Amino acid sequence: MYDGDDEIKKKEFYKNSIATTPPLIYNSHQPRLLQKREIKEDMVAFGKKLRELQIPEWREHYINYKLMKKKVNRYTQQIEIGTQNDYNVLRDFSRLLDIQIEKIVLFLLEQQGLLAMRLSSLGEEQGALSQQLTEANVAELQEQYRAAGQDLLRLLAFVEINAIGLRKILKKFDKRFGYKFTDYYVKTRANHPHSQLKQVFKQVGIVAVAGAIFHNLAELEGHKESYISIYDQLDLSYQDPVIDSIKAALNRLSNSTNFLQFLGKHAMLLEDGLSDPAENNVDERYNFMSLLLNLVNTFLYMVNTYIIVPTADNYTMSLGAAATVCGIVIGAMPVAQVFSSVYFSSWSNRSYMQPLVFSSIILVVGNALYALAYDLKSITVLLVGRLFCGLGSARAVNRRYITDCVPLRLRMQASAGFVSASALGMACGPALACVFQRNFKILFITFNEDTLPGWAMALAWLIFLVWLCICFKEPFSVIPSEANTEAKQECADQECDDDDNDDGGQSKRTRKPVNSIMLAYKLLTPSVKVQLFVYFMLKYAMEIVLAESSIITGYYFVWSTTNVAVFLACLGLTVLPVNIIVGNYLSNLFEERQLLLASEIMLCIGVILSFHILIPYSVPQYVCSALITFVSAEILEGVNLSLLSRVMSSRLSRGTFNGGLLSTEAGTIARVIADGTITLSGYLSESKLLNITLLPSLFICVYAIIATCFTYNSLY
Template identity: 55%
Template sequence: MVGFGKKLRERQIPEWEQYYIAYKPMKKKLKEYAAQASLSKDNRQRVLREFSLMLDRQVEKTVLFLLDQQGQLAQRLANLADQRTMIEKNVEKEERADDGAHTDWLIEEYRAVGKDLLKLLRFVEINATGLRKILKKFDKRVGYRLTDDYVATRSNHPYSQLQQVFKHVGIGAMVATLSRNLAELESSKESLSFYEMPSTPSFYSQEPVIKEIKAAVDRLTNSTNFLRFLGQAALLPREDTVSAEELPQEEEYHPLSLALNLGNTFLYMVNTYIIVPTADKYTVALHVAPTVCGVVIGAMAVAQLVSSVYFSAWSNSSYYQPLLFSSVMLLLGNIAYAVAYDYRSVTLLILGRLLCGFGSARAVNRRYISDCVPLKMRLKASAAFVSASALGMAAGPGGAGLLTFDTTIFGFTVNDNTLPGWVMAIAWLLYLVLLCATFKEPTPSYPSSRKKSKSKPTPDLSVVRTSRSGVSAEAGLLDPFLPQDSTSSNKDTDSDDEKSDEPANSIGEAYGLLTASVKVQLLIYFMLKFAMEILLSESSVITEYYFGWGIKQVALFLGLLGLTVLPINYVVGSYFSNMFEDRQILLFSEIVTCVGLVVSFRYGGIPYTMTQYISGALLIFVSAEVLEGVNLALLSKVMSARLARGTFNGGLLSTEAGTLARVVADVSITLAGYLGTGRLLNVTMLPTVFIGVVSVIATLATYNSMF
């Protein structure tokens, strides 16, 4: 089998040999590190520092050569533009048709530039692959997780050199210039009229060199970005650096247990939203106002505010027990929700939803992936966690539209109102049986944080600091290439997370660790969850009042909205994140969310149309989904190391912020209902717009610290 090093040499352009990443010497260095069976703490810091600095020099060498070559190609394109202008002026001056010779020459010259650009892209691709491979080998052979921290610290800063390897704005501009000029020259050569000229996108797909460039860019940028984007959105708690022997191994990994963990995530999200299309009808059947559905829907979120904390703490000692408890609570809660109809009890209805909320085990779901899935599979598992949540969000209301039945079984009514409860009760019963029969509790020897000695010596802070993901590293080792401004630097130096590497021990202590940028991220998360909850929870009441929609129409509408989650995240994670900074996408999404809210208002005597409502809802939902992924990805980069692990971690804080938003939104719907259904839309949208505008202002105020 041919090794990667040999393949790398075979694919290299000989005259550029000195500018490629020195893969072979770095691999040789890794063998030296691996030969040291057990590294002391001091040697570990030396190894991390030496290897990171070696990578820094290699990346710098490659990037500077890349920029030089890009400049030369850009100059060639500028010269061709001047020559084309001169040729066209001469042809016009002599008042004769071009004989095609100059056009053919220009086409060939542009194609030559395209071929050289393709060669440069292949140069970048080889180096990017080499960088990924050598980091992967370091993690495997040396046994310390360097990859995530190296890439994060070197690429998050807006002026980082590593950005040049992963983002291709300059190359994209040259591709646009090439495709436009080639399309125009081919069209003029064929003497087509203006109306017959092909569009640039049409020609873009036909020109071979442009197709090759596009394929190279796709290979370079889209191979892992979508998974990484979703993985960051999971906001997993991360632990301290451990040796290779302490990491979960393949033989310890239990795929069925992971599937059950993800199944809990999926079913919980289905359970959350399956009642949305019918909740208002259910409350009316119990002789209360339809807007009381806000309290019914929000009761689950109220309980989740409490359950998130104790489940996060419980996961320090077990995974099976909290998942078992979660299933039992959700089973009982759904039964209570279903039988409330026959007992004509709104109290029992709300109690059922509270019990469901007490079964929210999302903190356990996150922690299981972080602690029990092998490192090489963790990114996919994180993406699967986010995907399961998204699919559950779509399947919940969508499935409610299919539950049309009306009968009595064992004296209990089974109809449109109670079916969501009965169906979910059966689903959780089956899940409970599978959990008891097949779930495997991980061995207690891992994770490291559970058995951490209380007498652990305090590290020398003059030598060691903790990176964002909790990896102890020599001072300055994992810093971004360019320093932040002195003010923020001084603040960071004085902050608590630089004084200790211990995780926060309470929500109050965790809140005290929040920087301004992290607080803004949590505000944004609150805003987007508030906007989405207002949209979803009141949808059945609003659409029935204005458009006469029934359960099936509402279910179809909400189901289709939910199905946009994964495609939108794919586009953002694979393409937009390569073209724009996270903070740029964040700000744009916030503004679009506010636009969607403004569109959704009912203005004066103007008739409120279905088109207006659907347009506003799409803008709100899609932009909020984009905002959620980018917000959590950015939050994972800017939060303190002490908030990246432990019980009171960033994931818990974001969950609490989002859950609180849902509670406030659902209560707002019920309170606004007392003013009449005709005023419900504007009364609930007004505070949502206000929160959205405040979040935009806060983002602008902290924009320079968001990287």
């Protein structure tokens, strides 16, 4: 290996190395660059994983995570005994982090230069042969470009590991001392004109090197017929495996996304940061029909949730209650869901089919009770029916099945399917209310616009139950055996240092999946708490718009059930188009934290425009304000859950109290409070209902914006 300083010799060495360096081995379907499940933050054994993924000859140039981790622990001890103060800790750790980043960046620039020199020499050789290219020459040049591409993949892996390490140590520091350090460090370094931090997260030089490889490989492929340009033809039919691998790596580093990825983030399916041996058996556990049944369950449950919204006020009045009692009727379902989510999440540790069967039976009974309440003239039966429907919520099982039983290569599509099924169910629910404009009796049972939704859903769940029992395949080995879990734990314990523990002096056994609400709460940093509150806020605002729509439109505009149903269905149908726009365009133009803050502000504007002040309340005002609020909340949901999955500890990726359950509980509680607010406000006056229910939305929204601003830099 040449190690001299002479530039001429260095150029000559790298020119000769082009022909002599064998291409690295790679798998075109699954390149050995960091897989998504490997790069998720895991406070359990990141030091071990970092050592495994490092390129041995570059080891001294990686972030020294172990050193900085020990520093953080030492600072904690020094502050406790009074030998150190916050200011000195901030200054000392900032200096240490600056040195680490400078080391990474200088090595990165050096390797970029060597790659650029190598590609330049290849370009000269290609230019010299341009008039007499033969099949042999082309094949040789292509292999050399592919070899350069493999070295670029190594460099991308280097950047990726260091970027994770930086986020990791900032997160660890914040956990010990609060989020103020990340806020200070990012604010002072990221936007500085001489920022080295940007070099790690904004790979301008690497993208230029990748472009040279793409361009020349495409040109060599097209030499036989006509010149192919990556600039003139963006969607080239020619694709090389190494190009696919580089593009995938660049997408991860730049956070670029598409509709499918952005939609999938709504499912809030966290991946475990450790490489799990059980992942190798996921293909054997996967069954397409079982996945389809989970998605159908998701769709039907969302239909069940919203099918009664257009008629709930009329139904309660027919039973002798006030129209605003519909808030309790609608809210009874999420009240029960708060509890059902926990026991279903726990149940899915042992089985998937059993909780789905139980859920379907409960939903058949709940919908039948909801429909029978009309003939029994009982508001109590009506509420019990809706409570039963909430107790049948198996969304936690649907999420867990995708996380545990769907192969990694299909997980994003399955996540997007989960979210799409929810969105379509939300739109179809109110739309179906239009179909049930009938009034007849069979024996002593009444079928009308109030009861038909209940009977229709009871029948749908009964059919689903039969289909489930016939076609669902219970995955073998739903969870790893206790012995395997403990063996894996002991292995991790041997490899990891004591101070790798997330909780300071706690036992390493706490690294297991979180199955305690108290332990889950301890893992919530200020950034995570703010993002959970933002999720609470957007669900609260959406529920106010949807749940009181029939009352507001009936009072101000005398809309019929059909008008309300069409309006709500149209709102639901905006979900997929909005996600297409955000996923394909906006998320690639702006940072997620920028979209988060902007959508919060737009949601706040939508709430403000909804108030009825002085001027007569008009249909355009109501429709526009509701549309702004709903669409802003939809944009906010995808961005919020994406950020939440990034800042949340991946110890919450599995177990009963996982990240998906926590976000579901936050949204469900928001819906319960919103529905309760509607009912309580209705006792004052229907004329005051709109403004009274909007005031909490406005207050919560403003508070969320302020909280986001305080934690803005911790979302870097």
